Amino acid sequence: MLAHWLVLIGALNWGLVGLGGFLNMNLNLVNMLLGAWPQVEWVVYILVGLSAVYKLTTCCKKA
Template sequence: MYLLSSHPFMQFVAWLLVVVGALNWGLVGLGYFLGSDWNVVYMILGSFPVVEALVYVLVGLSGLYMLVGYKK
């Protein structure tokens, strides 16, 4: 149950961004062990550093939104 009442679309976007962030970090870690760089966000948006940073900020804010808004 979420404490923060918001539109279901907002919750879906937050969930989607958290999943993207989690998968990206998993690939970064796996790439480290295999001697490669698998940061998908950088691969896609590397030539647009401001947009890349914005994606990271949105992923972090989405994680906070889900953490603060979740109640057992």
């Protein structure tokens, strides 16, 4: 369940990053919230990525 929420949050964040690129704005919420702690920000990105891999592998096993 945690992996589901991390992937959802990561996807929304990437959507905002893309939108921010078109609007010439920084809409990266993870960076806005954790920018003062870059190592924590990197851990969040790693956790989101690992969650996506987990979701992909469990999704493929069910099919």
